[in-house]
Amino acid sequence: MNEIHKNTKFLIVGLGLMGGSYAKALKKQGYSVAAIDTRKSAIDYALENGIIDAGADFPDPDRIGEADIAVFALYPKVFSEWIGENQRFFRPGTLLTDVTGVKTGIVYEIQGKLRSDLEFIAAHPMAGREVYGVENSDEGIFRGANYIVVPTEKNTDRAIRTAKEIGELLGFARISELSPEEHDEMIGFLSQLTHCIAVALMTCSDNHHLADYTGDSFRDLTRIARINDAMWSELFLMNREALLRQMDLFAGEFSSLRKMLEERDADGLREKMRLSTERRAWFDKKS
């Protein structure tokens, strides 16, 4: 099993925004970085711009076989299929990690089918942008952000330490550890619910004629309404139960506010606003 040293060779599988940002950050730290992506133009771009040292637009056994650490930045289903087909090319002892946004639906599946001489340690870099592709990658997105290592009982302490070390190399502000279940409950609330809200706000009425009047609040609430529908629908469905719970919590609370407004309950509204203000102030202090 690896721990990171100056000769550690990284392989990025899936060279999009996130994979490309990993590659840039690791290259800046002096590591050797190879990449595999089905999109030839992504590999060409990354080679021409010195983002990677080597690359292939197919599962090249040479690239796979020389990796010490492989980072999967693929959609969940593709990730699982890739492992099934190509894990045979890894050298014994290679450490696998990922950037997938939900965990219970993928971690146990990957660990269940992985060769016994490989180890997969899940991680979730909570960073991103509303643009796609290696062409928009930027290692700056990790600054100030959270990196979560998501181990299961199958993981070794050494793999957990290595995953945290990767988070540090990438420049994340906070590195923490959650179980897959804790992770998915948290992400259902903080990320998926917020995206559902942004989408619903953007689609609930034909609001083209209002574009001239949008202030900061509408812009803030809909920034994340530009969403990769293929990726996010897959993530929502993989985390269906947790997300449904969070959506119900929110819808119930929203409905209470509506009732207070309907009944002209100024005290009730003010009480909610004070709680909201107090909680948000507490969040601000924490950050």
Next chain:
Amino acid sequence: MNEIHKNTKFLIVGLGLMGGSYAKALKKQGYSVAAIDTRKSAIDYALENGIIDAGADFPDPDRIGEADIAVFALYPKVFSEWIGENQRFFRPGTLLTDVTGVKTGIVYEIQGKLRSDLEFIAAHPMAGREVYGVENSDEGIFRGANYIVVPTEKNTDRAIRTAKEIGELLGFARISELSPEEHDEMIGFLSQLTHCIAVALMTCSDNHHLADYTGDSFRDLTRIARINDAMWSELFLMNREALLRQMDLFAGEFSSLRKMLEERDADGLREKMRLSTERRAWFDKKS
């Protein structure tokens, strides 16, 4: 009736964040600015920091009587009471304007009780911050923002022109005109609904333990959850019918998304996400 020239004297009634920002912007342009606020410390602060030329912590007839243009930056109810008690001190021909966030509930009331030799032209500067008081005022909040003039049939063309001129002096990016009813429908959707959503998201569960994991999306959606409960509950109730309509539109759409998730309708979810992405891209292009 006034039009603005270099000797125009402004009076700000209510020297909080918005009144203070008006004062700073107008002073920078070289105008004479006086202010009235019941909070003596606000007046003292503004005088000491050169934000106003004169001020009083009571409805000083001298200050009121010398104003060419008076800007009301008060809560709606206080604004209406103030006019009832103190309009007698204005010189004939003084132009009154305001910054109130809702219009139908206040404009007709003020215009209905105003002396016939005064004119009130409503305006809404769509700018703000999550902090309060003249101590936090900042004329920079107007840059890039919208300023809406909200005339009724009682207003003269000259007053409408003057109100727009004020918006230009303050540095607003876009100046437009809406009827009180159009304004309140728009503000119900773009501003009040978004604040309801932010409050409900912040209060729907005790989420203290999640503070370490908040990423940009949760922060974006709850920035406006720090809310002045006295002011916003008053604004919500004044715009009750329009806001209820907007809340129902949003809740219905959110519920459709939930149903799609429950029924594992990936195509339906992706269709909503594509619409949301397309609309938001269109908004981005417009701004």
